[in-house]
Amino acid sequence: MVDFLIGLFLASLIVALFTTRLNGLLLWYAINSLMLGLLALSMGSSIDDDAMILSGVITILMKAIAIPFFLKNISQKFHFSQQIVPKIKVHYAIMLVPVILVFTFYLSEPIVNMIHTHANYMAISISSLFLALLLIMEHSGVVPKVIGFLALENSLFLLGTTATKGMPMLIELGIFFDLLMAIVVINLLFDKEEMRI
Amino acid sequence: MILYLLTIVLLILIAPILLSYIKATKMVLFFKRPVPLLQGYRNFSKLFSKETIISEETSAITRYAPFLVLSPLLVTMFFLPPIVGGAYYVSFVDAFTITGLISLSTFFLMLLGLDSASAFGGMGSSRESFISALVEPAMILTIFSVSLMADNLGIGQAGVNLAEHFPKEHMASYLFAGISFFILLMAENGRIPVDNTETHLELTMVHEAMILDLTGVYLAIIETASSIKFVIFASLFASLFMPFGLDFIAPIAFVIFVLKLFFVATLVAVFEVNTAKLRIFKIPNLLGLAIVFAFLSLITFYVLGD
Amino acid sequence: MMLTLLLTPALFMFLVSFLRNENAKYLLALSSFAILFPIVDLFTFVKPYAILGTYLVADKLDTYVLLVSSIVGIGVTLALFDLDKHVKVSPKAYRKFYRFFAIFWVGLIFSILSNHMGIYWIGLELATLSTVYMIKTNHTPAAHKEAWNYMIVGAIAVSLILFGIILMYASAKPILGEEAMQFDLLLKHAKEIPSPFLFEIGFAIATIGMFVKMGFFPMNLWLANIERASFYPVAALFSGILESAVIVGFFRFSQIAMEINYNNLFIFVFIYTILTIFIVSFLIFRAKDFMRLFSLSGIEHMALIVLFWVSGSPFAALLHFGAHAFLKPALFLSTGVLESNGKFRIPGALRGYKGKRGKIFLLLVSLFLLAIISLPPSPMFFSELYGFGAMINTAKESNHMLGMIGAVLFLLILLSIIFYRFVAIYQSMKYEGEDQDKKVYAGELFALIIFAISLAALMLPDTLHYLKTII
Amino acid sequence: MFVFDTLSLVFVALILLGVLPNLFYSSGYLPHIERKGYYQLHYFAFIASMLGVVVSANALVFLFFWELMSLSSWQLILTEVEDKSTIKAARFYFLMTHFGFVFLMLFFFIVGNGNLGLDFSAMHLIASEFAYPGLLFLFLLLGFLSKAGAVPLHVWLPYAHPAAPSPISALMSGVMLKVAIYGIFRFLLDVLYPWPLEWGILILSIGALSSLIGVLYALSEHDIKALLANHSIENIGIILIGFGMGMIFDSLHLEVLSTFAFIAALFHTFNHMSFKSLLFMSAGAVLHQTHTKNMEKYGGLIKAMPLTAFTFLIAAISISALPPSNGFLSEWMIFQSLLDSSHLTIISLKLAIPFAIFSLAMTGGLAIACFVKAYGITFLGLHRSTNAKHAKEVNFLMKSGMILMTAVVLSLMLFTPFYIQWFDKVFVSLGRASVYAKIFPDGIWNMHSIGINGGMVSPLVLLISLIVITALMLFAYKLFGVKTRLHKTWACGYTTSAKTQYSATGFAGPIRRFFDWLYKPNEHFHKQTIAEHNTKFTSAHYEVHIQPLFERVFYQSMVKLTNLISYWVYRLAHFGQTRYAAMIFNIMLLVLFSYRLFTHEFSWALFIFELLIMMTSTKILIIGDKK
Structure with missing residues (x-):
């Protein structure tokens, strides 16, 4: 079950990479977050961690409900273009994604010998980190970049849940608080004008 | 001690005669009627009786420099090697000091040239500085080589040592040093390939250009200085490179020494007649030769010696 | 109790910032001064002093950093008084600035005092996010653009730090459990960590995050552009305070990493910083703008601090840190005056100061400029001597002695390029160009004087002794 | 913290001897300076820092004072900024001194194991255990010689010294350079002892080269202060020749000869301090009156400034190493130690040292030429500009400074035995045998060389005999009462004027032409010809400018390289300005890859693979497609 959810997580992220519509991107991000949440739920229930x-x-x-809605609202409010064309050409991206996956497994190979259980999860988290970075760099619009950042946050959570079986409660809450803060700041930054970087 | 002082006086007296002798020899060789040997004295007395004209543009330098040109040379006279065996000689002065004193004299001579604000004086000084700068290294290297052969750097002691112990085992080295020293003698005394004291043509003048503005007593002093300079070099050459005849009794030894001086003078005259004055920018070639010979002398001493 | 004391001024500031009163301005500044007192108080306690269980622990290192930061904060607020005389600032922007400044302080206090990787990160993220909006108080398109730039890149950098933290946590969790996030415990049990490679990967990722945030290679111009686009005090805040929060994290992480594998850590940091200084020095060689010049030199100094720290001379690193933290904001603040006749005018920038204020300003800025190229008697002179000394000592003990000495020599030559550029700029400021009148205001001057006094205090034998005992 | 052994005290004395007359001179010069407070502050800081350097006992204090010395002298150069060239000179000076500082710092770090509080005496052990002593020596050389101004690190001198106010030029050239010499003495004798033979040879060659190059460039200068600055290079070269010989003898275990050579070097250090300070002071007085450094604008100043002219003459005789001056004595000693090379057993070295003798002798000859030029053009003849015409003698304080310095020069000449005895103590304190008794075996009259067939000189006898003979002649001249008449200089029927005199450029002409291959001069020759005749012209203008070879080859190419790299870096940095995320991506990739590769397991195949991936990803993500 855990492996299945992680697979879906990665898949949704990869699909998000190739999306060319803003709403599509938001949707895939929501699915991505949903998978993460479900993963946490299933792992939490299996090891009985409240x-x-x-x-x-x-x-x-x-992440799966509030933030996508919020971003959608903003994009409607400021009339962002729905069309988001990746800057990196598709054939490069197709090459890059497997290369990243191979690389991260290569990277985490020595760890497998040291800790027995979670090495693969870790590799997946690192590769999802790279994929999120790829997502940030292939778009020039602000909203896709923000989504990329949020995906990055998701991959952090994936690592936190899978590799360490959850961080201390206080820290997790703190991270959520910071995320909230980030959203507030983003909201403030949008202020009036639509900006492109 | 008396012999020592006598030698100095005699050498000073002989100095003007030597220069006149060179001139006379050259004239004989050119089939001209030679000047009398005492011409030098005649010139001196004539200049001495004239009034001295000093340029308005000059400063204190002109008033003192002639004396300062002469006095180091006179001092040098006291330091020359003995010409009679057993006579007193100054042991506490080495060859460096002598080159230094000669340079000091040249230094004031060059300042003198610049003092009168005339173009000729400047030209002369400029050329003289060029020549003496190139003479310096050759001179010191030659001295070094000779001092090695004589086992002493003190010039008086070196003369004695060479007379007592002729450096047979270093003949090549000795010869090279001699050649080098002879070239230096020509260059330092303004003889023909380097300078020509007999013409007043601006293309060739060096020494004469510097003193062009001097008259009367000042000129006489400078002329004396140049004749003394020649005697210094000639007697150094005679003592260092013809170190024999010191063993005889004083009068004979002295006569032999004077003959040696005249021999050097003849050599110079013959050399002068057979060469042409070099262009100023060709002079380094000649002095370069002197430097090379000095080096060669040192190298052969080290390599062939011992 | 202590925590409440520490946080009260910030919270007060936050609340006051909602007042629309004219005099609120003074209240705000006052509250920012008030921050200093609890910190001084904290300074006198016996260390380590637990402020909040094992989460927040004040030891010598962090109180020192916090003290330096609070002095910088005071200087910055002083300079803020007269900011509107140089540039256009609305009262609303002032208030907003203070609102975020308060949040910034809270974040900063948490991150600097934390003994816990997670808390550290939360504080850092809070501080980062609050500065984003500070950039935007300057209402120009450039500032807006750079605010976004900062938002995205800063967020990425901070996320990388968290990523690294989680990996480190994961590596130590098998032996320490939930407490694997505490710095002191990690340090104590560093040798027992079952998978050092995992820890090192985590450390590497976190370090990249921190280095990115400090503007190291390849992000050199990122920070410079941001500081150019924001107001002078904000830039001063960036270089003087925010960076110190980051570097405290680096200190702590690297302490643990040194225990695990010193060699790897050293080579990694060494190469990274040399690369940074290489780029920075040549960028400085071409810099024609004060802000960019100072911010690039700030990057250079941060790189040096990092380098000194890992070379085993914490004293040099801390001294350099202190000097940098005082000097750089001072220069950023004085840039406001230097540029009062227009930007990009280096020739003659130090001319045309009349009156007593002008004279003092001139003297102080000249001294500061000469101090950042570590001429004696600047503290940087001594810290560089000690730092490079430690580096050479490390080199002598390593297997690649000649290579390392060569690298240090290369580093010093790069620093000489920076030195040359600063000398050239100083001379050009002072002796070229025309005399154009420039006004100096009391606020800025006081700030500069505070910085100058602090610098002098840094050189007191007692301070030096204190710095030596920190580690 | 501080050390007061004989070596330090000797240099303290040197500094004080250089500084005390300078204090008078400087206060006389003060009204000329606008920023008085600034000047005074840095002036005293400069003096204090020099004193601090020579008495400091550990690296931290040494470096502190050293850098303070650079800082204050740099600020002093900037006291009177009149044109851009001063700014440039100051900048260049500061860079060069910082350059030297870097190497000194490295040196101290290595010999102190990073502990800067270590005493110098404790460094010896660490230095002897260091695996690459050659490296230490190199650092030391670069550090001190860049300050001392030895070839090829001499380029800053002819720029910095002229730019500074005259008292400062005198201090910098006369005293500050000697502080660097102190460093060489101190650290080679104390810390890096004993040396291999090659080090001595290296120093000797640097010295020989510096002396020649210095004097050659001095000859081609017509800026009087730059001329003197170039002579400092020459004299530093001479000092280094002596020092190098000392090192060579020492490494061949000829200890007595080595001490003699070291004393010679030390003596020349003192002499150079005295006469170079005096020269700069006199030149400063001239400059003060004529407001120009260009020698072509001087002339005839001896009439208006007799005292200045006299002091300059004394110093010129001394620097030209003419007997019986102190300059002659120290150069004589150095010559003697060169001649002692005949004691060496290594034949190749024996054959090589004559080249050093040659260059030293050549230097002497050229120095005479140069000072005839400097003195003659400046003080003799007719004034070449209106400023020179209206020159007056400088004020009392400046004059007293010059007189005091002259006294120092004369004292070095008259009390040579005393000084040598003192210098001897320096080496006795370093554990060597005293050689004073060998230099002056029979009283103070005769000075002996130490070699087996070495020479001898008696300075006092020379001096007295010269004075007596000259006085006698003058007396005779007065006695005869020769009639004198004043008249115009005879110029072959033309009138003599300032324009028909020889110029400085012209004076050095023959030598310049001879060394054309070195100078590669930049000649400007304009003439207004009449009717296309080459030989007939109404006016002509001739100027020669020479850019030193080292500057051209070394420094300008360095500047070019730096510019090139910085341009490249600048472009690169701006290029990727907006692709921050991509850059982070790549740096992550790089770091993680390298970590995995280098710390876990290394293989070349993977390394190349990593390189390829990095290149591709940089190309795709950062550089992108060409547009």
Whole structure:
């Protein structure tokens, strides 16, 4: 079940990379967050960790529902163009994604010998980190970049849940608080004018 | 001690005669009627009786420099090697000091040239500085080589040592040093390939250009200085490179020494007659030769010696 | 109790910033001064002093950093008084600035005092996000653009730090459990970590995040552009305070990493910083703008601090840190005056100061300029001597002695390029160009004087002794 | 913290001897300076820092004072900024001194194991254990010689010294350079002892080269202060020749000869301090009156400034190493130690040292030429500009400074035995045998060389005999009462004027032409010809400018290289300005890859693979497609 959810997580991220519509991107991000939340829920219930269940619930509520809606509102409010064309050509991207996956597994290979269980999860998290970075760099618009950043945050959570079986409760809450803060700041930055970087 | 002082006086007295002798020899060789040997004295007395004209543009330098040109040379006279065996000689002065004193004299001579604000004086000084700068290294290297052969750097002691112990085992080295020293003698005394004291043509003048503005006593002093300079070089050459005849009793030894001086003078005259004055920018070639010979002398001493 | 004391001024500032009163301005500044007192108080306690369980622990290192930061904060607020005389600032922007300044302080206090990787990160993120909006108080398109730039890149950098933290946590969790996030415990049990490679990967990722945030290679111009686009005090805040929060993290992480594998850590940091200084020195060689010049030189100094720290001379690193933290904001603040006749005018920037204020300003800025190229008696002179000394000592003990000495020589030559450029700029400021009248205001001057006094205090034997005992 | 052994005290004395007359001179010069407070502050800081350097006992204090010395002298150069050239000179000076500082710092770090508080005496052990002593020596050389101004690190001198106010030029050239010499003495004798033979040879060659190059460039200068600055290079070269010989003898275990050579070097250090300070002071007085450094604008100043002219003459005789001056004595000693090379057993070295003798002798000859030029053009003849015409003697304080310095020069000449005895103590304190008794075996009259067939000189006898003979002649001249008449200079029927005199450029002409291959002069020759005749012209203008070879080859190419790299870096940095995320991506990739590769397991194949991936990703993500 855990492996399945992680697979879906990665898949949704990769699909997001190739999306050319803003709403599509938001959707895939929502699915991505949902998978993360479900993962946390299932892992939390299997090892009976209340903190992880709580964080899974918050993830689903905040990342899978609230933030996509918020961003959608903003994009409608400021009339962002729906068309988002990746700067990196598709054939390069097709090459890059597998290369990143191979590389991260190569990177985490020595760890497998040291800790027995989670090496692969870690590799996946690192590769999703790279993919999120790829997402940021292939778009020039502000909203896709923000989504890329949020995807980055998701990959962090993936690492936190899978590799360490959940961080201390206080820290997780703190991270959520910071995320909230980030959203506020982003909202402030949008202020009036539509900007492109 | 008396012999020592006597030698100095005699050498000073002989100095003007030597220069006149060179001139006379050259004239004989050119099939001209030679000047009398005492011409030098005649010139001196004539200049001495004339009034001295000093240029308005000059400064204190002109008033003192002639004396300062002469006095280092006179001092040098006291430091020459003995010409009679057993006579007193100054042991506490080495060859460097002598080159230094000669340079000091030249230094004031060059300042003198610049003092009168005339173009000729400047030209002369400029050329003289060029020549003496190139003479310096050759001179010191030659001295070094000779001092090695004589086992002493003190010039008086070196003369004695060479007379007592002729450096047979270093003949090549000795010869090279001699050649080098002879070239230096020609260059330092303004003889023909380097300078020509007999013409007043601006293309060739060096020494004469510097003193062009001097008259009367000042000129006489400078002329004396140049004749003394010649005697210094000639007697150094005689003592260092013809170190024999010191063993005889004083009068004979002295006569032999004077003959040696006249021999050097003849050599110079013959050399002068057979060469042409070099262009100023060709002079380094000649002095370069002197430097090379000095080096060669040192190298052969080190390589062939011992 | 202590925590409340520490946070009260910031919270007060936050609340006051909503007042629309004219005099609120003074209240705000006052509250920012008030921050200093609890910190001084904290300074006198016996270390380590637990402020909040094992989460926030004040030890010598962090109180020192916090003290330096608070002095810088005071200087910055002083300079803020007269900012509107140089540039256009609305009262609303002032208030907003203070609002975020308060949040910034809270974040900063948490991150600097934390003994816990997670808390450290939360504080850092808070501080980062709050500065984003400070950039935007300058209402220009450039500032807006750079605010976004900062938002995205800063967020990425901070995320990388968290990523690294999680990896480190994961590596130590098998032996320490949930407490694997505490710095002191990690340091104590560093040798027992079952998978050092995992820790090192985590450290590398976190370090990249920190280095990116400090503007190291390849992000050199990123920070410079941001500081150019924002107001002078904000730039001063960036270089003087925010960077110190980042570097405290680096200090702590690298302490643990040194225990695990010193060699790897050293080579990694060494190469990274040399690369940074290489780029920075040649960028400085071409810099024609004060802000960019100072911010690039700030990057250079941060790189040096990092380098000194890992070369085993924490004293040099901390001294350099202190000097940098005082000097750089001072220069950023004085740039406001230097540029009062227009930007990009280096020749003659130090001319045309009349009156007593002008004279003092001139003297101080000249001294500061000469101090950042580490001429004696600047503290940087001594810190560089000690730092490079430690580096050479490390080199002598390593297997690649000649290579390392060569690298240090290369580094010093790069610093000489910077030196040359600063000398050239100083001379050009002072002796070229025309005399154009420039006004100096009391606020800025006081700020500069505070910085100058602090610098002098840094050189006191007692301070030096204190710095030596920190580690 | 501080050390007061004989070596330090000797240099303290040197500094004080150089500084005390300078204090008078400087206060006389003060009204001329606008920023008085600034000047005074840095002036005293400069003096204090020099004193601090020579008495400091550990690296931290040494470096502190050293850098303070650079800082204050740099600020002093900037006291009177009149044109851009001063700014440039100051900048260049500061860069060069910083350059030297870098190497000194490295040196101290290595010999102190990074502990800067270590005493110099404790460094010896660490230095002897260091695996690459050659490296230490190199650092030391670069550090001190860049300050001392030895070839090829001499380029800053002819720029910096002229730019500074005259008292400062005198201090910088006379005293500051000697502080660097102190460093060489101190650290070679104390820390890096003993040396291999090659080090001595290296120093000797640097010295020989510096002396020749210095004097050659001095000859081609017509800026009087730059001329003197170039002579400093020459004299530093001479000092280094002596020092190098000392090192050579020492490494061949000829200890007595080595001490003699070291004393010679030290003595020349003192002499150079005295006469170079005096020269700069006199030149400063001339400059003060004529407001120009260009020698072509001087002339005839001896009439208006007799005292200045006299002091300059004394110094010129001394620097030209003419007997019986102190300059002659020290150069004599150095010559003697060169001649002592005949004691060496290594034949190749024996054959090589004559080249040093040659260059030293050549230097002497050229120095005479140069000072005839400097003195003759400046003080003799007719004034060449209106400023020179209206020149007056300088004020009392400046005059007293010059007189005091003359006294120092004369004291070095008259009390040579005393000084040598003192210098001897320096080496006795370093554990060597005293050689004073060998230099002056029979009282103070005769000075002996130490070699087996070495020479001898008696300075006092020379001096007295010269004075007596000259006085006698003058007396005789007065006695005869020769009639004198004043008249115009005879110029072959033309009138003599300032324009018909020889110029400085013309004076050095023959030598310049001879060394054309070195100078590669930049000649400007304009003439207004009449009717296309080459030989007939109404006016002509001739100027020669010479850019030193080293500057051309070394420094300008360095500047070019730096510019090139900086341009490249600048472009690169601006290029990727907006692709921050991509850059982070790449740096992550690079770091993680390298970590994996280098710390875990290394293989070349993977390395190349990594390189390829990095290149591709940089190309795709950062550089992108060409447009």
